[in-house]
Amino acid sequence: MKVRIVSIIIPLLLLAGCGIPFNRPAVSPDGTIAFFLDRSGTYDFLPEGGTLTLIKGGEVLQIPGAEAVGDCGGVSWAPDGKELVFVDTDLGDWQLPIAWRIKVTRVQTDSVAATLISSGSPLIGPTFNPEGNITYIEMDDNGYGHLFIYDRVEGVTYPLLDNVLSYRPAKSGSYLWVIKESEEGSLRMGHLIRYEPETSNEEEIASFYLGGRMDETLLLFPAPFLWDIDPSGKYIALSLFDQAVITPEVDTQDTSLYLIDVKDDSATRISTRGIAPAFSPDGKHLAYIGSEDGKSQTTFIYDCFTQEQKKVPVTDSTVGLFWIGTGQLGLIMEEQTGSSLEAAPSDTHNEEGDNYYLLKFDLKAGEVTPLLGE
Numbered sequence: 001m002k003v004r005i006v007s008i009i010i011p012l013l014l015l016a017g018c019g020i021p022f023n024r025p026a027v028s029p030d031g032t033i034a035f036f037l038d039r040s041g042t043y044d045f046l047p048e049g050g051t052l053t054l055i056k057g058g059e060v061l062q063i064p065g066a067e068a069v070g071d072c073g074g075v076s077w078a079p080d081g082k083e084l085v086f087v088d089t090d091l092g093d094w095q096l097p098i099a100w101r102i103k104v105t106r107v108q109t110d111s112v113a114a115t116l117i118s119s120g121s122p123l124i125g126p127t128f129n130p131e132g133n134i135t136y137i138e139m140d141d142n143g144y145g146h147l148f149i150y151d152r153v154e155g156v157t158y159p160l161l162d163n164v165l166s167y168r169p170a171k172s173g174s175y176l177w178v179i180k181e182s183e184e185g186s187l188r189m190g191h192l193i194r195y196e197p198e199t200s201n202e203e204e205i206a207s208f209y210l211g212g213r214m215d216e217t218l219l220l221f222p223a224p225f226l227w228d229i230d231p232s233g234k235y236i237a238l239s240l241f242d243q244a245v246i247t248p249e250v251d252t253q254d255t256s257l258y259l260i261d262v263k264d265d266s267a268t269r270i271s272t273r274g275i276a277p278a279f280s281p282d283g284k285h286l287a288y289i290g291s292e293d294g295k296s297q298t299t300f301i302y303d304c305f306t307q308e309q310k311k312v313p314v315t316d317s318t319v320g321l322f323w324i325g326t327g328q329l330g331l332i333m334e335e336q337t338g339s340s341l342e343a344a345p346s347d348t349h350n351e352e353g354d355n356y357y358l359l360k361f362d363l364k365a366g367e368v369t370p371l372l373g374e
Helices: 006-016 214-220
Strands: 033-037 048-056 059-071 073-077 083-091 097-106 114-119 123-128 134-139 145-151 156-161 164-169 176-184 187-196 201-209 227-229 235-240 245-247 256-261 266-271 274-279 285-290 298-303 309-311 317-325 328-334 356-362 367-370
Touching: 033 073, 048 083, 059 097, 073 123, 083 123, 097 123, 097 134, 114 134, 123 164, 134 164, 145 164, 164 214, 164 227, 187 214, 201 235, 235 274, 235 285, 256 274, 256 285, 266 285, 274 317, 285 317, 298 317, 298 328
Parallel strands: 059 083, 227 274
Antiparallel strands: 033 048, 048 059, 073 083, 083 097, 097 114, 123 134, 134 145, 145 156, 164 176, 176 187, 187 201, 201 245, 227 235, 235 256, 256 266, 274 285, 285 298, 298 309, 317 328, 328 356, 356 367
16 A cells, blocks of 8 residues: 555544455465456455455466455465355445455355354454464444454454454464554553463563654554564564654664564664555565655565665556565556556456556566566
């Protein structure tokens, strides 16, 4: 999404009291890509209904039994690559969600999605744990997030943590990375912790002020928009809007993307305007959406070892990132009027409203090509 888009979308989401499941592609362990195509067969970042679709070995496959009726997305893979979990919604006034469902499907084309959890409150960020159960956040009527786990064998939901703004599963192991909030005097604080569900053990890694509606931003936007952890668990990339990290301490008040070294208890600001950080599978690179002038947005690749940065050669605005493999980065693009980007195939554009399409960037070749319509 655009660096400046947060201030535009947040009031609309708060008015509705809901989170929207963005249609960000998810990549399986074997490199299969999953996302929704809308009813016209077009990729949309915010589709109103659609069919779960896979790109596997260059072939586009759809799962007709995994159709969504409202805003849909939040797709995540099971560790073994055999199942997918996603969010489907019912839409009300203003075409905003009024009911949420977490669904699971297998990946064969004849699979049928099953609804596991339904709620009149927002259900956010469902993911599989190593045992195949589902972890997710549910927002209450007062706007607070609560972390739950759904046991698929027992068919029972268990509470894990309260006052949760965002979470991400570890890329190996059973623990979770969680951002919680607390009130300390007149301040609202965010706490990045490492949490082990089996023992309820919490280890705080960093803390920061929650000013400028940072708490709503963390809760209402999917975690990949704002933070990521490298595969080793040594580094955490965290976007904070007009904030400063308290521990580890960094002397700045700018809108920043920080790289936190968990083991050395230190933090480095790598961009004064950066969101959607995403570590490569080998941990060598960090991709993020940034801006050099505060107006136009592009994709940057940061080398975690040399600290060098380079821009990805695209013309339109990048609204999301995802790694396809160690050397290939997926880009969610929004078409700009008058763009000359030849890599954007016309058959991936919507007829009305914003036009979105998917690209892939090969780091070694330095080339950008379409991900759909190849």
